[in-house]
Amino acid sequence: MVRLKQPLHVINERFGDAAWGLRRLHLLMEKQRNRGQDGAGIATVKFDMPPGESFFRRLRTTKRNALERIFDSATRDLEVLRRTPLDWENESQLKSRCEFLGEVYMGHLRYGTHSGRGVANCHPLLRKDNTASRNLAVAGNFNMTNSHQLFEQLVEYGLHPVGDSDTQVILERLGYFLDLEHRQLRNAMGPGSFLGLEGRDLADAISQDIDLVRVLQRASEGWDGGYLFSGLLGNGDVFVCRDPSGIRPGFWIETDEVFAVASERPPLSTVFNISPDDVHQVPPGHVLVMKKNGTLTIERFTDPMPERQCTFERIYFSRGNDPDIYRERKQLGKHLAGRVLDMIDWDVKSAVFSFVPNTAETSYLGLVQEAQRLIRARQIDEVWEHIQQGTAQREELQELQMRQVRAERVAHKDQRLRTFITHDAARRDLVMHIYDIVRDIVTPEDTLVMIDDSIVRGTTLRESIITILGRLNPARIIIVSSAPPICYPDCYGIDMSQLDRFIAFQAAVALVEETGQQDLLEEIEADCEAQADLPPERMKNHVSRLYAPFSQEQIESKIAELVRPKDSDWTGQLDVVYQSIEGLRKAMPAFRGDWYFTGDFPTPGGLRVLNRAYLNWRRGLDQRAY
Numbered sequence: 001m002v003r004l005k006q007p008l009h010v011i012n013e014r015f016g017d018a019a020w021g022l023r024r025l026h027l028l029m030e031k032q033r034n035r036g037q038d039g040a041g042i043a044t045v046k047f048d049m050p051p052g053e054s055f056f057r058r059l060r061t062t063k064r065n066a067l068e069r070i071f072d073s074a075t076r077d078l079e080v081l082r083r084t085p086l087d088w089e090n091e092s093q094l095k096s097r098c099e100f101l102g103e104v105y106m107g108h109l110r111y112g113t114h115s116g117r118g119v120a121n122c123h124p125l126l127r128k129d130n131t132a133s134r135n136l137a138v139a140g141n142f143n144m145t146n147s148h149q150l151f152e153q154l155v156e157y158g159l160h161p162v163g164d165s166d167t168q169v170i171l172e173r174l175g176y177f178l179d180l181e182h183r184q185l186r187n188a189m190g191p192g193s194f195l196g197l198e199g200r201d202l203a204d205a206i207s208q209d210i211d212l213v214r215v216l217q218r219a220s221e222g223w224d225g226g227y228l229f230s231g232l233l234g235n236g237d238v239f240v241c242r243d244p245s246g247i248r249p250g251f252w253i254e255t256d257e258v259f260a261v262a263s264e265r266p267p268l269s270t271v272f273n274i275s276p277d278d279v280h281q282v283p284p285g286h287v288l289v290m291k292k293n294g295t296l297t298i299e300r301f302t303d304p305m306p307e308r309q310c311t312f313e314r315i316y317f318s319r320g321n322d323p324d325i326y327r328e329r330k331q332l333g334k335h336l337a338g339r340v341l342d343m344i345d346w347d348v349k350s351a352v353f354s355f356v357p358n359t360a361e362t363s364y365l366g367l368v369q370e371a372q373r374l375i376r377a378r379q380i381d382e383v384w385e386h387i388q389q390g391t392a393q394r395e396e397l398q399e400l401q402m403r404q405v406r407a408e409r410v411a412h413k414d415q416r417l418r419t420f421i422t423h424d425a426a427r428r429d430l431v432m433h434i435y436d437i438v439r440d441i442v443t444p445e446d447t448l449v450m451i452d453d454s455i456v457r458g459t460t461l462r463e464s465i466i467t468i469l470g471r472l473n474p475a476r477i478i479i480v481s482s483a484p485p486i487c488y489p490d491c492y493g494i495d496m497s498q499l500d501r502f503i504a505f506q507a508a509v510a511l512v513e514e515t516g517q518q519d520l521l522e523e524i525e526a527d528c529e530a531q532a533d534l535p536p537e538r539m540k541n542h543v544s545r546l547y548a549p550f551s552q553e554q555i556e557s558k559i560a561e562l563v564r565p566k567d568s569d570w571t572g573q574l575d576v577v578y579q580s581i582e583g584l585r586k587a588m589p590a591f592r593g594d595w596y597f598t599g600d601f602p603t604p605g606g607l608r609v610l611n612r613a614y615l616n617w618r619r620g621l622d623q624r625a626y
Contacts, residue, residue, distance in 0.1 A: 001230045001261040002028070002105045003238050005294050008095075009088035011257065018086070018094070018101060019078050021258065024271055025105040026071045028260070031267035033067065034319055035141070036111030039122040040066035042074060043137040046095045046102035047236050047292065053096045056135050056234045060122040062110065074100040106232050108139035124232075125167050127175045132234035133207040136178060138171045140229020141248050141263060145491050145536075145605025145626050150222065166225070174231065177219040178210075185209055207235040212289045216241055216301040223302070224536075224605035226310070226492030228282065230261060236292030244305040245602045246284030247492045247593055249313055253279050259290050266321045276323055308593040308602035311584065312494050315483045316453045320362050328588045332482040333366025333451060335583035341371055343478060343575065344447050348375060348403060351447040352474075354410035356435065356465055360453040363482035367451055368407045375403060410448065411468070412436045435468050448474040454483040455576070456496065458503030461563040470570025479563075481578045484597040485555060487547055489625060491609040496596065497625040499543070499613045507558035508546050520545065525618045528611045536604035543614050544599045552578060 002025045004011060012018040025042065041060035049055040061069050077098050086094065095101050108123035123139035144150060144166045151169050154161045154176065161172045185206045189195045197205055212231075216239065226247030230240045240261045242250050252261045253268050261282070262268050269276045282288060287301045310317075314325050315332065344351045353371070355364035386392040413435055442448050448469060455461065461479060469477055485504035489497040499505045512520055527542040547555070560576040581597060595601045599610070605626070613625035 001107075001232075001238060001240065001259075003259040003290055004103045004257065005255075005259060006257050008091055008101070008103070009086075012086065012088075014257065018081055019075070019098070021103070021105055022074065022078075022100055024258070024260065025107050026067075026075075027271045028262050028267050029067055029107045029109060031270060031319070032109060032262065032264060034317070035263060036109035037066070038062060038112040038117065039110035039119065040070045040108070041110070041122045041124050041139070042070055042100070042105060042107040043124045043126065043139075043232055044100045044102040044106075045104040045232050045234060045236055046092075047104075049092050049095065053092065054099075055132060056126075056137070056232075057100055057102070058124060058126050058137065059100070060119050060124075062117060062119050062122055067109070104232055104236060104238055106137060106139055106230055106238075111141075120163075121165065121167075123167065125171045127171055129234075131182075131203065133203075133210055133237070134175075134178065134182060135234030136171065136175055137232045138167065138174065138229055140167070140170075140227060141493050142166060142170075142225055142227030142229055142243070143491055143493050143495060143626070144169070144223060144225035144227070145603065145609050146222070146224045147626070153222070170219075170229070174215065174219045177215045178233075180218070181210055181215050182206055207237075207292075210235075210237060212237060212239045213287055213297070213299045213301055216287045220302050224603045226602070228263065237289070239287050239289045240282055241287040241301060242282040242284055243492075244285030244302050245308040245593075247308055247310050247602060249309065249318070250282035251279050252282055252288060254296060259296060261288070264318050264322065266319055305602070306592075308595070309591045310492065310494065310593040311588060311591045312454070312483070312490065312593075312596065314588055314591055316359060317494055320359065326362055328591075329362035329453075329482065330366030330369070331587035332579060332583065333363035333368075334370040335586055336363075336451070336480055336482065336577065336579060337367050337370035337374060339577060340367065340449055340478065340480060341374060343577070344449070346375070346378065347447075348405050350445055351449055352406045352408050352410065352442050353449045353451075354408050355451045356411045357413055357452070360451050360482065363453060364407075364451045367480070368405050372405045375405065379403060408438070408441050410438055410441060410450070410472070411465070412438070434464060437468055437472060439472065442472040442474050444473050444475060446474045447476040447478060448472065449478045449480060451480040451482060453481075454486070455479070455481040455503060455559070455563075455578070456486050457501050458506075458559065458563040462565055466563065466574065467565045467568050467570075470565075470568050470572070473570065474572055476573040476575070478575045478577060479560075481576070484579045484581055484584055484594075485552070485559075486596045488543065488596050488599045488601075489606075489609050489613045490596045491606060491626050492602070495624075497609060497613055498616070498622070500617045503559050503562060504555055505546075506562055507555050508550060510562070511550050511554060511558055512546065515549070517549065520549075521618070524614065528614050532611060532615065536606075536608040539604070539607040539611060541599045541601075541607060541610060543610055552580065 002021045004021045008018045011020050039062035043058040046055045110122050124137040127136040129135050147166045147169050189197050189205050190202050227243045228248040228250040232238050251265045265279045268279045285300050285302050285304050288298050290296045314328050353368050486502050487504045491497050524542045531539050556576045560574050564574050609626045
């Protein structure tokens with residue numbers, strides 16, 4: 001979101017561009033492409049437009065190159081600002097000639113999960129009305145675990161909502177309580193009240209006095225999920241709210257010219273050229289409200305909960321140029337170095353360290369640097385021992401000095417290839433060629449250590465990476481995950497809700513069957529069925545019993561078997577190594593959102609999702625668990 005704090009003529013004076021705010025929005029969205037490529041949308045509010053002129057505009061698309069299409073269209077008529085003298089005495093006329101020239105801008109990049117792929121599912125969603133302050137646009141990153149129950153509440157209110165997606169339900173719920181706010185203010189100020197206002201005077205008074213904190217307090221009752229979303233009212237009021245556990249990230253800045261919000265810190269820092277220290281987090285459970293008059297308030301709108309900020313955001317989803325995320329990802333690699341060195345018997349002379357995909361580069365740096373530090377420490381001990389024994393030889397010391405980690409870039413991802421082809425055989429062929437390899441770096445005597453940021457489903461490993469790396473013919477490949485194994489669903493925004501898709505779950509099931517414990521699967525199913533109708537607050541995590549009999553090393557060994565390609569000519573040894581929970585917590589101690597690794601969900605609704613996910617798997621239902 002970009003909300004200008006100065007009139008357009010002042011913005012034009014300071015930056016030489018009346019559309020400076022729109023172009024800042026474009027840059028923010030460009031720098032957050034990692035958050036979704038399935039569609040894009042923007043909305044604009046224009047202040048003080050006369051009756052008959054549009055004050056609210058929206059544009060969305062789910063076509064390829066969505067961001068380029070959106071801003072090509074939005075900026076097309078801005079040429080008029082350069083071709084003709086600007087009459088700032090008639091600012092509303094300028095805004096009417098330029099469709100997306102305004103004071104408030106909101107944009108969203110769609111990351112589709114289980115909902116439809118059409119433009120109707122693309123944010124911002126809009127609720128229209130011919131009263132400016134009743135117009136509402138909403139966009140955000142979130143999932144609600146109880147959207148069905150919230151939908152039923154809307155029906156109980158007497159509404160007839162169309163669509164039961166999370167966003168539609170939230171939009172209708174906010175709209176309902178926004179209408180209630182209007183009715184109460186009308187009763188307090190309108191005919192028959194002490195003020196006795198009517199017509200335009202009443203509409204203006206209501207618009208000024210709308211309490212968006214109160215609207216959020218009422219609307220959010222019963223919400224169970226992770227969320228960060230923003231809203232625009234047609235009168236120019238804006239708000240941004242974040243879930244009370246702080247699951248989804250959000251950041252904001254305020255300068256003399258602008259109030260701006262984004263999902264990540266670096267885009268705000270870069271686009272507005274300010275220090276990262278001047279970018280603030282949206283506090284969990286709080287709403288930021290900026291009224292049309294420019295006053296900013298930050299207030300709590302819901303009861304506090306223990307903070308459980310999403311670690312998967314830090315490991316993989318967010319861009320790695322945030323200073324804190326960069327350090328955390330290096331720490332993740334660092335905590336794996338000792339175990340990897342033990343696996344190769346500290347023989348770095350016969351090992352090549354590399355990474356895949358590109359997002360794993362930072363943890364790779366941490367792994368290599370720590371491995372080199374540990375090697376040096378061992379060298380110092382060996383040299384000191386030789387000196388004490390009086391057996392130090394120049395040749396031996398030279399050999400020790402030359403012992404260092406062989407760090408190479410073995411795999412390169414072809415950024416132009418996209419695996420969107422739906423035909424399975426064609427997709428497999430494309431996946432096989434999405435990585436290029438550098439030959440003659442790895443020898444048949446070498447161990448190839450490849451670090452990945454996370455191994456979730458194992459599909460890309462099996463269908464692409466291991467087959468391609470096998471062409472180098474190393475004696476051994478060790479795939480290292482900077483994240484722990486994902487064992488449980490995520491239902492708070494990074495949508496991973498189907499248990500049978502997780503390679504760690506597949507490995508645990510295979511081990512249960514191999515060890516003759518098949519009854520355990522039925523026992524867990526019976527216990528999940530027995531609590532299916534309980535309130536989520538009374539549910540237990542029965543699925544954890546599936547993993548309890550096995551160590552992480554056993555799970556890793558079975559995963560290595562499952563991801564090995566059946567049709568590969570490579571016959572070397574394959575190992576898979578995951579980060580430990582302890583290593584994760586040491587790397588990012590301030591972030592405790594690890595439910596997909598541990599089963600410790602931040603809200604009661606997570607257990608209900610887990611329960612359904614297990615029952616869906618047992619019943620062969622390939623569907624979302626919430």
